[in-house]
Amino acid sequence: MNPExxxxxxxxxEFRELADNAPVMIWRSRPDKQCDWFNKPxxxxxxxxxxxxxxxxxxxxxxxxxxxxCVMIYQTAxxxxxxxxxxxxLRRHDGVYRWFLDNGAPFYRNGEFAGYFGSCVDxxxxxxxxxxxxxxxAELNHRVRNNLQLIMSFLQLSRLRAKTDEAKxxxxxxxxxxxxxxxxxxxxxxxxxxxVELAEYLSGLANAVLRSESTxxxxxxxxxxxxxxxxxxxxxxxxxxxELITNSVKHAGPQNSAITLTVESIDNVVKIAIADRxxxxxxxxxxxxxxxxxxxxxxxxxxxxxxxxxxxxAEGAHVSVTVKLPHP
Numbered sequence: 001m002n003p004e005x006x007x008x009x010x011x012x013x014e015f016r017e018l019a020d021n022a023p024v025m026i027w028r029s030r031p032d033k034q035c036d037w038f039n040k041p042x043x044x045x046x047x048x049x050x051x052x053x054x055x056x057x058x059x060x061x062x063x064x065x066x067x068x069x070c071v072m073i074y075q076t077a078x079x080x081x082x083x084x085x086x087x088x089x090l091r092r093h094d095g096v097y098r099w100f101l102d103n104g105a106p107f108y109r110n111g112e113f114a115g116y117f118g119s120c121v122d123x124x125x126x127x128x129x130x131x132x133x134x135x136x137x138a139e140l141n142h143r144v145r146n147n148l149q150l151i152m153s154f155l156q157l158s159r160l161r162a163k164t165d166e167a168k169x170x171x172x173x174x175x176x177x178x179x180x181x182x183x184x185x186x187x188x189x190x191x192x193x194x195x196v197e198l199a200e201y202l203s204g205l206a207n208a209v210l211r212s213e214s215t216x217x218x219x220x221x222x223x224x225x226x227x228x229x230x231x232x233x234x235x236x237x238x239x240x241x242x243e244l245i246t247n248s249v250k251h252a253g254p255q256n257s258a259i260t261l262t263v264e265s266i267d268n269v270v271k272i273a274i275a276d277r278x279x280x281x282x283x284x285x286x287x288x289x290x291x292x293x294x295x296x297x298x299x300x301x302x303x304x305x306x307x308x309x310x311x312x313x314a315e316g317a318h319v320s321v322t323v324k325l326p327h328p
Contacts, residue, residue, distance in 0.1 A: 025100070025120040027058065031113055033078050042120070047093025063089035063097050074104070081106045081113060087123065099124045148182045176246060177297075183208045183242065196234035198270065199224030199263040202241050206261050209245045218249065218256060224263035227270055229325060236305045237272060237323070243298050244274040244319055252278020252317065265325070273320045280313035 019026050020040035028037040034055045046053065046061055062070050066088040077084035083105045089097040104118035152175060159171040183205060203222045210220055229237070241261070248259050256278035264271050295311075298319075302309045307323035 022119075027118045027120070029078075029116045029118075031115050033075065036115075045090070045092055061091040063091070065089075070102075077104065078106075078116060087127075090120070098122055099127045145182060148178055151178050177243075179212060181239070181242075183212060195228040196231055198227050198229045198234055198237065200226075201234055202238065202263055202272070203261060205238050205241055206245050206259070209242055210249070210259075213246065213249045219258040221258055221260040222263075223260065225265060227263065227265035227325075229270065233305055233323070233326075236301055237270075237321070240298055240301050240321060241272065241274065243301075248274065248276040248278065248317065252276040255279070256316070268325045269322055270325060271320065271322045273318065275314070275316055275318040277316040280315075280317050281311055 022039065022041065025042040025045060026039040027035055027042060029035045035058055036054060038050060038053050038058070042053070042058075043050065046058075048057070048061075051057075056071075059067065059071060070086060070088045073084055073086045083103070085101065085103050087099060087101050090100050091097050099122070100120040101123045102118055102120045104116050107114055107117050155171055155175045155178065159168055159175070162168045162171060199222075203220075203224060206220055206222070210218060245259060245261075248256065252259075256276050258277055260273070260275045262271070262273040262275075299309060302321055302323075305323050307321055309322075310320045312318045312320075
């Protein structure tokens with residue numbers, strides 16, 4: 001036997017041994033998109049022969065709900081000669097569907113495109129865990145909302161029984177803050193991970209606050225760049241923005257036509273600014289005593305996250321909050 005042929009056959013044998021004993025399912029396709037080889041784990045999983053899987057035979061085992069998306073991603077990546085990653089359900093030989101994460105990449109021989117290699121990893125347990133977590137979060141959110149509604153009912157009853165205007169005002173303020181906490185909870189519930197996209201979260205929160213205040217004549221202008229922050233930091237900053245938006249609606253006056261929310265991140269520092277077009281802060285608003293427009297609560301929340309706050313008048317009230325992000 002020619003030494004070169006012998007070396008090639010030995011390499012082919014070693015590759016087959018490696019592929020057939022790999023803990024993942026591996027496939028190969030030709031330049032015409034037709035699959036022409038599957039390793040032993042794939043054959044064992046499907047219970048079908050190589051010939052039955054050839055071409056697009058493998059796709060017959062893809063779940064009907066995932067089929068169109070799966071084939072589209074495969075063909076689009078193939079035409080562009082790009083790597084792809086996609087999850088889909090694949091039917092096992094006993095009829096049970098399992099979730100797989102398929103990673104494919106083009107390969108070349110002598111500088112010419114020769115097809116694709118891909119591998120599939122079973123992620124069923126991971127998907128089931130994610131679904132379980134989503135169910136728990138939904139149940140937790142439901143219970144929190146019920147508890148907040150109960151607190152609101154107690155506060156409303158207390159306000160009706162209050163004898164003085166001062167007590168009624170204090171209880172009304174408490175009700176507004178509980179309502180704000182409910183809005184924050186709803187917005188945070190949209191994120192199921194340990195980090196929150198702050199710009200998206202705060203803009204959604206600000207719109208929700210305006211809707212809750214029945215404000216249709218005040219426009220919200222958002223200037224925001226993406227930045228992800230820890231869940232607890234997002235919750236605290238959400239309470240700050242809730243207070244600031246509410247204060248703008250209540251104290252800016254009838255000439256307030258718009259509120260601007262700015263979110264930006266520079267050198268690991270997040271800056272959040274709220275500006276309205278109202279009467280601005282009175283001169284004594286420079287005094288950050290708790291009695292002024294809820295300044296005490298806002299300042300306490302900012303201090304809680306190790307941030308800094310500044311207030312100024314610039315054709316309306318302008319509040320800026322800066323917070324240094326924790327290291328990953």
